[in-house]
């Protein structure tokens with residue numbers, strides 16, 4: 001028997017179908033465009049309202065270097081038939097470059113195609129990185145045991161601390177300790193948040209689609225454009241108020257334009273809802289507010305550096321190891337995947353926050369300084385840091401899969 005909410009949904013769908021009013025979708029990121037496309041194909045009238053002057057949201061393919069560089073999302077995580085984007089990507093003949101299979105301990109990378117360096121430019125022997133990777137996997141297993149059977153949650157950082165107290169044999173020293181911090185830095189990059197702010201149970205429970213991780217080497221833009229094709233989209237239209245009255249919805253923009261709709265689908269980032277930037281009337285129900293409270297937002301930025309030629313090892317990823325995850329660095333080498341001599345520096349969490357406070361030039365200098373630490377001889381081929389050779393993108397609000405944890409501790 002259908003539940004109350006599915007009956008409500010069914011009657012809302014019926015009403016929208018028979019209404020002369022459109023369904024308004026708020027936000028033209030991939031979620032909004034995906035929803036609008038499905039509705040359009042099912043015969044509904046749809047209007048999309050987008051606050052920026054472009055579509056795509058946190059998908060942003062930049063062409064300033066003369067070829068596509070994704071400054072927002074760039075991987076298809078889960079390159080398999082079950083991924084709803086797969087048929088679209090296949091129909092557009094967009095090639096994927098696989099950076100790792102599904103069991104990569106380094107999240108979206110394989111151990112085979114990386115080069116790690118210490119702060120003095122010495123390459124970390126690959127077998128040492130593999131050895132630390134094995135310890136990291138043991139840590140994960142211990143954290144699973146720690147959290148098993150409890151509904152309480154702690155941060156990843158806390159979980160690691162507790163496990164290391166219980167299992168001092170997993171505590172590493174010297175270069176191995178630094179490599180372990182790089183693994184943690186990668187975990188922080190995956191969640192776009194520091195280890196103190198990532199829910200350990202969410203991390204452990206997270207399930208990914210199979211098929212590994214494929215880089216969209218021609219950029220994500222064609223996917224966004226295909227979804228948006230033929231849809232009625234209003235740009236520069238920031239919604240500030242959504243009111244439900246008499247079976248209809250009234251959506252008001254910041255410049256006081258009003259849209260009447262049979263229904264509204266809200267596809268703005270979590271951070272926008274958490275910051276209460278859109279007023280709902282009647283207010284959102286308590287269960288939705290509780291769900292918003294339960295999740296946090298994080299940050300990941302990208303700085304793309306364009307070189308005259310590639311002057312670094314032919315691996316997918318370059319990184320610096322350090323005594324803290326904050327001090328570690330991480331670059332994606334687009335040269336291996338695309339042939340273009342571009343490195344993309346990808347800070348996350350607190351580091352992304354700090355870098356965001358710098359000017360674009362200073363942020364780029366910081367990224368180059370990190371590169372010089374790894375490869376002191378690599379600085380010369382860098383073209384002068386003009387806007388044409390550097391592209392910096394700051395996403396102020398991004399959804400991190402983070403859940404706050406109660407202050408109560410796990411009872412050991």
Ligand SMILES: Cc1cc2nc3c(=O)[nH]c(=O)nc-3n(C[C@H](O)[C@H](O)[C@H](O)COP(=O)(O)OP(=O)(O)OC[C@H]3O[C@@H](n4cnc5c(N)ncnc54)[C@H](O)[C@@H]3O)c2cc1C
Nearest residue numbers: 027029030031050051057058072073074075238239268395
């Ligand atoms: C640097 C970076 C790298 C990433 N890499 C990957 C990756 O490789 N693979 C991957 O799968 N994911 C990646 N992600 C995450 C991915 O980009 C996002 O999960 C996804 O794009 C979110 O889509 P969305 O439609 O939910 O939100 P968004 O893309 O944020 O879209 C929301 C839209 O709502 C608009 N909006 C906000 N407020 C209002 C308002 N009041 N009125 C009207 N419009 C409004 C925004 O302008 C925006 O266009 C990355 C994210 C970042 C920042």
